[in-house]
Amino acid sequence: MNRINENFRYLTRLVNKLLLIFAVIVIKTLIGIIIPLTTAVFIALLCLPLAQGLEKKFHVKLLPSAILCLITIFSLAGLIILLFTGQLNAIGKNFSSIVHNIREQFVAISIYAKTNLDLDESKSRLITGWLREELLKTGNFIISAVVVQISEMMINLLLIPVYVFLMLIYRNEIKTFLVSLSGSGKSGKTIRVIKKACLIVPHYLGGLVLEMIIVSTLSMIGFLVCGVPFPFFLGFAGGLLNMIPYVGNLIAGSIAMMAALAFSNNLIIVFAAFFVSLLVQLIDNNFVLPKLVASRVNINPLVAIIVILIGGALAGDGGMFLALPTTALIKIMCDESKEWRAIGLFIGNQSA
Numbered sequence: 001m002n003r004i005n006e007n008f009r010y011l012t013r014l015v016n017k018l019l020l021i022f023a024v025i026v027i028k029t030l031i032g033i034i035i036p037l038t039t040a041v042f043i044a045l046l047c048l049p050l051a052q053g054l055e056k057k058f059h060v061k062l063l064p065s066a067i068l069c070l071i072t073i074f075s076l077a078g079l080i081i082l083l084f085t086g087q088l089n090a091i092g093k094n095f096s097s098i099v100h101n102i103r104e105q106f107v108a109i110s111i112y113a114k115t116n117l118d119l120d121e122s123k124s125r126l127i128t129g130w131l132r133e134e135l136l137k138t139g140n141f142i143i144s145a146v147v148v149q150i151s152e153m154m155i156n157l158l159l160i161p162v163y164v165f166l167m168l169i170y171r172n173e174i175k176t177f178l179v180s181l182s183g184s185g186k187s188g189k190t191i192r193v194i195k196k197a198c199l200i201v202p203h204y205l206g207g208l209v210l211e212m213i214i215v216s217t218l219s220m221i222g223f224l225v226c227g228v229p230f231p232f233f234l235g236f237a238g239g240l241l242n243m244i245p246y247v248g249n250l251i252a253g254s255i256a257m258m259a260a261l262a263f264s265n266n267l268i269i270v271f272a273a274f275f276v277s278l279l280v281q282l283i284d285n286n287f288v289l290p291k292l293v294a295s296r297v298n299i300n301p302l303v304a305i306i307v308i309l310i311g312g313a314l315a316g317d318g319g320m321f322l323a324l325p326t327t328a329l330i331k332i333m334c335d336e337s338k339e340w341r342a343i344g345l346f347i348g349n350q351s352a
Contacts, residue, residue, distance in 0.1 A: 028314055035318040040163030042325055044171070045201040047073060051168055066168035070161055080240065108267070189336045196332045200297055204325045207293035212239040214292075215284050219252070222276035228256055229263040238277060242284060243321060249284065253277025297328035298348040 027034060047069035054060040054068060167174065175194060182190040220235030228234065234256045241248035256273035264270070290301030299307075304324060311323030327347060334344030 024314075031315045031319075035315050035322065036159045037163055038322050038326065039318070040160045040167060042201050042204075042322070043073060043160065044164045044167035045198055046205060047164065047168060048171070048198055049202070062169060066165055069168060070165055073164075074161060193332050193336055197329055200325060200328045200332070203296045204293070204328065207296035208243055211284065211288050211293050212242065214288055215239040215242045215249070215280055218280045218283065219276065222280065223256065223273065226272035226276060227264070227266075227269050228273045228276070229259050234259060234273075238280065242281075248317070249277055249281035253281075293324060297324055298331060299324060299327055300348045303327065303347050 047066075050072065051065045051069050054065040055062065060068070178194065179187045179190050216235045216239030218235075219238035220231050223231035223234050234252070237255060238249060238252035241252040253274045253276075256277055257270050260266075260270040260273045285305075290304050293304075304327075307323040307327045308320050311319030311321075311326075313319075315322075331344050331347040334340040334347070337344075
């Protein structure tokens with residue numbers, strides 16, 4: 001009898017591992033659908049307290065409250081995007097100045113190579129030509145990456161509001177479905193998981209806002225000290241783009257370098273803009289993100305870094321952004337399950 005039970009437990013573990021592998025394959029295959037849908041889930045959870053407040057305090061019906069929540073959330077997002085794109089447009093109008101300053105920098109590099117490195121004209125041209133080619137490749141890569149990100153954002157901007165609206169409208173039906181799916185004996189656990197999940201997003205958002213303020217402040221101070229143009233806008237952009245872990249700050253640093261090129265022919269200021277962004281990113285990735293953001297969703301720093309990297313490998317920037325709140329939801333479910341409680345403890349402290 002013991003032998004049979006042991007074999008059954010072994011078979012159960014094997015099936016669970018196979019199901020996990022299958023789930024990863026499915027997620028990788030359907031990632032284009034999962035990312036906007038998951039984003040919509042978190043936005044809907046963020047809108048939920050507002051919707052419930054409108055319905056209980058002001059007796060607003062379900063449909064108007066959902067519409068008001070959407071208008072509020074996406075109006076704020078629209079204002080931020082409008083401010084951001086307006087300042088980018090101001091930088092873009094100086095593109096001819098950027099090209100002129102780049103040419104002057106290459107002339108300066110060529111003169112420096114001739115006078116200080118004892119290079120003949122052919123070798124000097126070879127070095128400056130190589131630098132020009134590498135910078136063009138890097139610039140094209142950054143521009144294409146930004147174009148891809150903007151294209152994906154535009155597609156998601158059309159889908160996400162629809163998902164959020166429907167989730168707010170049918171939230172009671174979704175809750176009833178999840179409770180009934182878990183069975184009568186586990187309905188209490190399911191309700192606790194749902195309640196905890198509704199608290200995770202505001203906590204996570206609070207951590208993100210605090211992180212954005214810290215990163216923006218550090219970037220502004222660094223750009224101001226180094227004499228980089230538009231220090232306040234570029235600092236704000238760094239904090240905003242930093243919501244995409246690891247990659248966002250790199251994009252912000254590239255934008256800062258473009259701004260420095262547009263309004264200054266001092267190469268030191270150009271590289272200072274990049275190194276300020278790099279330094280802020282190191283501080284954020286090693287101290288701010290694990291301590292302020294991950295701790296708010298009860299995730300230890302080691303797991304936070306691992307899941308962000310896994311999210312990036314599976315789904316790019318969207319996967320990085322959604323990695324921590326998704327892991328927090330998984331932790332909540334693991335904490336309520338005897339079989340998976342060890343995983344919940346490994347992810348972080350026991351949920352309250």
